[in-house]
Amino acid sequence: MRAVVAEMSVPRYLLTAAGRPSLLTLRDDAPEPALPAGPGWVVLRPELSGICGSDVAVARAKSSLVLSAFYTARRQILGHETVAVVESTGERVALDPVLSCTQRGFTLCRSCREGRPNVCERQTSPAQGFDAALGGGWGERLVAHESQLHPVGAVPSRRAVLAEPASIALHAAMRWERRGDRAVVIGPGTIGLLLTAALRRLHPDLDITVIGPGSRAAAMGATRTLPSGPQAVEAFGAVLRPRMTRTPILVDGVDVVFDCVASPPTIDLGLHLLRPAGMLVLIGSAGKQKVDWSLVWNRQLTVQGTVNSAPPVMARVVEWLADPSFPADGLVTHVHELDDWEAALATATAGARAGAVKVALRPDPSIPLVT
Ligand SMILES: [Zn+2]
Structure with a gap:
């Protein structure tokens, strides 16, 4: 064949x-x-x-x-x-x-x-x-x-x-036990866009910021979109500026960051955006990378890895895909x-x-x- x-x-x-x-x-x-x-x-x-x-x-x-x-x-x-x-x-x-x-x-x-x-x-x-x-x-x-x-x-x-990437997205969205109102999705590729749509479907009132290139995130349910880079932090509000490094730290941080890229700059950005005890969900395939993890212990963050999904999750997204209102x-x-x-x-x-x-x-x- x-x-x-x-x-x-x-x-x-x-x-x-x-x-x-x-x-x-x-x-x-x-x-x-x-x-x-x-x-x-x-x-x-x-x-x-x-x-x-x-x-x-x-x-x-x-x-x-x-x-x-x-x-x-x-x-x-x-x-x-x-x-x-x-x-x-x-x-x-x-x-x-x-x-x-x-x-x-x-x-x-x-x-x-x-x-x-x-x-x-x-x-x-x-x-x-x-x-x-x-x-x-x-x-x-x-x-x-x-x-x-x-x-x-x-x-x-x-x-x-x-169906398969959508099930990965929904599975990732379900890793987060909601304790706040602000989520960030980094990387609006297929997974990031489907994750945005899944978050919107699960949490109609959630404030969702999508960071990265492209113009499709709004149609998927994003509240706003931002270009990537350290300057994205300042768009959220007041920041602290470390003396020795480039990325500012958000004072009133977000509750969860879904990193669909998982490269050193995006992991770094995510860590600087999170509130104390927030969750970084890694959906991108991170490998051997140089990242400063200080904020993980200092702000007691949770880093949650995720890939693929369980059968009930896949069955649920197949239902969503059958619904023309799912974007x-x-x-x-x-x-x-x-x-x-x-x-x-x-x-x-x-x-x-x-x-x-x-x-x-x-x-x-x-x-x-x-x-
Ligand atoms: Zn087994």
Whole structure:
């Protein structure tokens, strides 16, 4: 079958030496995913599959060295944001890429027993879409377990393909136990915009400031938008100025900061915006970074990491996406066929600079899109 395949065994020095753009190649002879033993496995044919920041990181060999312990597959077929048709029934489904004890046929671990397979204690690879064995959404076929599938009915393809990032956004929003009225979202990419919409849906009266480039946040429910940088702090009110560093500290700080970028400047900005005992939720994939953490202990902040979601959260966002009043139209800005995967990846990498929010691949044009 046709699929974009990542060869993880290519040494990263060869990438720069040969000027190779990525670890990925489009292959016509990609291995057909095999149905695992046991009941409940089905073949899916993707309608659309999104390109996530984590996919770009894999393609550019920028993945975390620590997490390479989990990502052991030497060959990967990417694509974990997928709306697909079940080959045997024709049913349209959104894929939950989380693989936990249920799919692996293990006795349920503590987390899985508690209904939190997203923090499965036996996770040996974090999610579908990072291994060729089951396939991924950037190929013509993949296999998945029925416990991973969320029927989407007649939800348009360009909305349904957002189910996975929307579930990450809602899961992140639910990490915060509300104790105040002001939230900040840093990074209005797909996750940041869907998070803004989720916060607005959960908290109609919340004051939400979105920091970063782009002009779509207001339509998602943001109260205001600000450009990024240390000067953003002063837009909130009175500040203290440290003698030795550049970013001012907000006196009357905000209750929660959701950092969808998680780079040193955005983490630094978030820490300076928070009130004492506030919460920094890291949704972006932070790695080895130099950050001054003084405010974490001094102001007794909570730093909460988050990724993926639990099945009830995904079911809830599928309901939201079926509701035309949920502002998800227009977030899929680009759709490319597999032949154009390199252009798609370049557009996804450029993000707001290319006018892109979500870039999606369409692996098999014979599968009709629902509009
Ligand atoms: Zn488990």
